[in-house]
Amino acid sequence: AQTVTQSQPEMSVQEAETVTLSCTYDTSESDYYLFWYKQPPSRQMILVIRQEAYKQQNATENRFSVNFQKAAKSFSLKISDSQLGDAAMYFCAYRSALAGGTSYGKLTFGQGTILTVHP
Amino acid sequence: NAGVMQNPRHLVRRRGQEARLRCSPVKGHSHVYWYRQLPEEGLKFMVYLQKENIIDESGMPKERFSAEFPKEGPSILRIQQVVRGDSAAYFCASSPRITGEEKLFFGSGTQLSVL
Numbered sequence A: 001a002q003t004v005t006q007s008q009p010e011m012s013v014q015e016a017e018t019v020t021l022s023c024t025y026d027t028s029e030s031d032y033y034l035f036w037y038k039q040p041p042s043r044q045m046i047l048v049i050r051q052e053a054y055k056q057q058n059a060t061e062n063r064f065s066v067n068f069q070k071a072a073k074s075f076s077l078k079i080s081d082s083q084l085g086d087a088a089m090y091f092c093a094y095r096s097a098l099a100g101g102t103s104y105g106k107l108t109f110g111q112g113t114i115l116t117v118h119p
Numbered sequence B: 001n002a003g004v005m006q007n008p009r010h011l012v013r014r015r016g017q018e019a020r021l022r023c024s025p026v027k028g029h030s031h032v033y034w035y036r037q038l039p040e041e042g043l044k045f046m047v048y049l050q051k052e053n054i055i056d057e058s059g060m061p062k063e064r065f066s067a068e069f070p071k072e073g074p075s076i077l078r079i080q081q082v083v084r085g086d087s088a089a090y091f092c093a094s095s096p097r098i099t100g101e102e103k104l105f106f107g108s109g110t111q112l113s114v115l
Helices: none
Strands: A003-005 A010-014 A019-021 A024-026 A032-039 A046-052 A064-069 A074-079 A088-096 A113-118 B005-007 B010-013 B019-024 B031-037 B043-050 B053-056 B065-068 B075-079 B088-095 B110-114
Touching: A003 A088, A010 A019, A019 A113, A024 A074, A032 A064, A032 A074, A046 A064, A046 A074, A074 A088, B005 B088, B010 B019, B019 B088, B019 B110, B031 B075, B043 B065, B043 B075, B075 B088
Parallel strands: A010 A113, B010 B110
Antiparallel strands: A003 A024, A019 A074, A032 A046, A032 A088, A064 A074, A088 A113, B005 B019, B019 B075, B031 B043, B031 B088, B043 B053, B065 B075, B088 B110
16 A cells, blocks of 8 residues: 655745655555645645656646655655745645556545745 | 535534535536545545446445435435544545546535534
């Protein structure tokens, strides 16, 4: 079974600064997807960024980028130019890419990191 | 993302009562997933349904919990004889099909409180 670990329960950053959230995972599969989700106080789960394991290039979405280290099974999220609206709980998640399986919507989540942004 | 509708947003039940949580997926989506989020934890998969079929219920507790996704109407997660440990946020997600490229759309969850 896959596991996802977020070792930072809480992180804080000053507005306009950069912060990195850590995530490690364990799997025996070679093909999979990794995600970062944002959960603000409204509880809505918002997809921030997605990485396919077979792609060596790190995914980037505007101010959000990842550092994907497949051999180390590490998947960190970097938020540049932090904004007050970035304050939320952030979850790292894993999904198998097994063809034909029922696992496409079956995500394994980490415990989450609460991000505080100071003005 | 706002297309997945869950209701009620908050549900309070006393121990021993039944809880029924409803999820209307994005229009046209035929795949629904239920997740549970206990306090201070990440979301945990419970069940995956297609229209009128349960595909994967490996995350469902063996007793008191059931789920359905009828041909017409919303998906329902039903918890019988609730206990305090059932207090959690329950999330529904939907997708139009199952491929590795598909994005999951999440609802805003139902917060169940058991007194």
